[in-house]
Amino acid sequence: MSAEPAVTDTPDPASDEPWQRLDTRVVWVDAAKTLLSMVPAGIAIAFFGAEIDWGTMGPILGATAFGVLGGIADLLRWVKTRYRITDQYVERRTGLLVRRHRSIRRDRIRSVDTSARFRHKLAGLRVVTVGAGQHSAAGEAALVLDAVRTETAERLRQELLYGVTPAPAADAVDAAEPAEPRPEGRVLARLARSWVFYNMFSIWAFLMAAGLLWGTYWLLRMFGLDPAGFVRGLADWDAIGTAWTIVIAVAAVGAVGVVGLAVDFFTENWRFVLERVPGERGTVLRTTQGLFKTREVNRDDNRLRGVQIAEPLLWRWIGMADTSVVSTGLSIWSMTPSAQILPRGPISVARRVAAEVLETTPSPVDRPLRPHPRRALRRRAGWALATTGVVTGLLAWLTTLIDGLPGGVWLAGLGLLPVGLALAVVAYRSLGHAVADGYLVVRSGAWARTTTALQSRAVVGVTFRQSLLQRRLRLATVEVTTAAGMGRYSALDVASADAVELATAAAPGLLDPFLTTSVATAAAEAPDPVQAQARP
Amino acid sequence: MAEQPIALRSPKHRVERRAIGLWALQSLIGFGVLAGLLTAAYLIVDGARSWLGPVLVVVAVWGAVVTLVMPLWRYAVHRWEVTEDAVYAVSGWVVREWRVVPLSRIQTVDTIRGPLEQAMSLATLVVTTASSRGAVKVPGIDAQVAARVAEELTQITQRTPGDAT
Incomplete structure (x- = not known):
């Protein structure tokens, strides 16, 4: 029985395991980080004679203050944080004003991840995140140790994931030794450079470029340069005309963003x-x-x-x-x-x-998926029509309310119709399901066609859902709930006559006591489309 | 309810008749608060009257229709049953839901009683599984029945080993 939560706020009373601090190098890293955050402002003042006023120095002073405060906060965090691993729990105490105690039952630990920022790497530190399958919605968070030495991190990982007996405290000297070589694994995929093309072109490129350009602009301004004038002097913008200027600007910004995303992709996925x-x-x-x-x-x-x-x-x-x-x-x-x-x-x-x-x-x-009945397309087209109708109606209403609006604005609402209908077709074509080899496979989605294969043994419940419109169209949505992933996966709009059959295949035996007798026999046979049509 | 829209039989038990009153009251209070706020805004903010008026009318009509129709409709639909292997509940009105959860996958069983439910000695039985989306809720059953069922289910599930994922 697991009514007891995996993550609790109460300490393990049955243990007198000593509490441990985070690594002392964290302090040095913090000090270095704090000093570094002051460097840009220092250079600007010392070498470029920049005036200390908020107009030009605002961002850099803000960043400096942020960095210094962050460093101090980090130092306090180090002072106040203790952790220990007992026979049953991983525990952490932290917090300056609000003391927080967090413990995770060791048999509930589902992942132990290590990560390192650049500064951690230089200092030989790792951040350890212990996850216990907590429900984020319930406000539970993983237990993070930021940071411990690389060797300690590896030891913790072995200990927590593979149940190696906890080393006694006297072994602290040995911990400095490099960890034993890891067992060799089977490589399933490595980074291919061509993947960068899949990650370069996205609407985020413009956001990224905006951030980059804004940062550069302020940086240059601070050192007394005039980036705006430089760009203005690049070409005779008046001769080119407003339209072309905009086109060139968008293209240039886009190009910066695309390069930025490419660099970002490689730094993030390097040696994946x-x-x-x-x-x-x-x-x-x-x-x-x-x-x-x-x-x-x-x-x-x-x-x-x-x-x-x-x-x-x-x-x-x-x-x-x-x-x-x-x-x-x-x-x-x-x-x-x-x-x-x-x-x-x-x-x-x-x-x-x-x-x-x-x-x-x-x-x-x-696997080839079984398509859903054409009636499902009618439902989607109906949604497209309804959305268009509502938006058009609202726009028409708004034009009567607001004087400044031109009378023809509601026509723009009609523009939604082709887009909506196209999406309806796309969404309909995405639909599909199959049950095979102990997996339930469902596919759906308009903006992102999502195919999910879920093991039947992971199904912890079955839900059928049917609106009035679905009932008229003889459709139903079959949803399996599970402890994994999103918590539920649905086969949208299957023929209502096949719904129970699909659920029975996905979760054998669960529905048997509730089948209507007429279908209990029919379900055993192959589905008959004529019979399905004949159902009222 | 002669013809089942999907090939499952109805669960055995209806909810209490008192649930009709509960749902009507809940709907009335919800729409009453909303309409009250809108009316207050209508009276206070002069500039917004031109568009708040129609909104208020729509909310009032919608509220009246829901309050009249929804409770009876729900009463006709809502059913529940606990067998030796599973909890099975049907709920909803415009959108209807059939939910089946095997007892072996149940994690917790609770009864929830809001102030209205307490006044009417009703309760909502909530059966949760390891899925964050998989809770089965059976509203509008008698408080004593709910407590008894919750007790039985808790005993059964405590006998089941594993963490039910």
Whole structure:
């Protein structure tokens, strides 16, 4: 019975294990970071004779103050933080004003991840994140130790994940020795340079460029340069004309953003490796990546329940895909996307990796899916029409309310119709489901076609949902709930006559006591479309 | 409810008749607060009257329709049942839901009683599983029945080993 939460705020009373501090090097790193944050302002004042006024120096002074305050806060955090590992719990006490005590039951630990920023790497430190499959929605967070020595991090990981007996405190001297070589794993994927093309072109490019250019502008201004005048002098903008100026500006900003995203992709995914490594409690899926900030995530294979491949609509023509695992204890909403096992890349690689991760042939995500009835398209088209109608009506109402608005604005609402109908068709074509080899495979989505393969054994409940419109169209949504991933996965708009059959295939035996007698026999036979049509 | 829209039979038990009153009251209070706020805004803010008026009318009509229709409709739909293997509940009105959860996957069983429910001696039975989205809620059953069922279910699930994921 697991009514007891995995993460609690009460200490383990039955242990007198001594409490330990975070590594002392954290203090030195903090001091260095604080000094570094003062350097730009110092240079600007000392060498360029910059006046200390908020107009030009504002951002840099703000950044300096931020850095210094951050350093002090970090120092206090180090002073007030203690952790210990007892037989049953991992515990951490922290907090200056509000004392917080956090403990995680060791048998609930689902991941132990290490990460390091550049400054951590220089100092030989690692940040250890202990995850216990907490529900982020319930306000539970992982336990983070920021930071301990690399060797300590490795020892903690071995200890917590593989149950190696805790080393007695006297072993602290040995901890300085390099960790024993890790067991060799089977590499499933490595970074291919061509993947950068899948990550360069995105609407984020403009946001990134805006940030970069803004930062550069202020930096140059601070050192007494005039970037605006420089750009103005590049060409005779008046002769080029407003329209072309805008086009050139957008193209230039876009280009900066694209290069920025490419650099960002490489720094983030540098030496990316996905491998399956043996551990004491079965194998783990491990990803390592990063240039300045390395990140290593281990996903316990015992908690693996399926995979998910998402294909964004606008890039489906070049076969772009995001690949993630469906696993218990990996939060979809966490800041570090630990469920994602591949950088955004080609669909062919995604499918191959999915097959190898699941170790099922033929791969569940490669199986032909059963399309959903055409009536599902009618429902989607109906939504497109209704949305268009509502928006157009609201716009028409607004034009009567606001005097300044031209009378024809409501026509813009009609422009939604073709987009909506196109999305309806796309969404309809995405629909599909299959049950095979102990997997339930469902696919849906307009903006991102998402294929999920979920193990049948992971199903912890079945829900059918049917609105009035769905009832008229003889459709129903079958949803399986699970402890893994998003918590639920749905086959949208299957024929209502087939709904129970699909759920029974996905979760055998669960629905047997509740079947209507007429269908209990029919379900055993092959589905008969004529019979399905005849149902009222 | 002669014809089932999907091929599952109805659960055995209806909810209490008192639930009709509960749902009507809940809806009345919810829409009453909303309409009250809108009316206050309508009276106080002169400039917004031109568009607050229609909104207020829509909310009032919508509230009246929901308060009249929803409770009876829900009463016709809502049903529940606990067997030796599973909890099975049907709920909803415009959108109907059939939920089945095997007892072996249940993590906690709670009864929730809001102030209105307490006044009417009703309760909501909430059965949660390891899924963050998988809770089965059975509102509008008698408080004593709910407490008894919760007790039984808790005993059964405590006998089941594992963390039910």
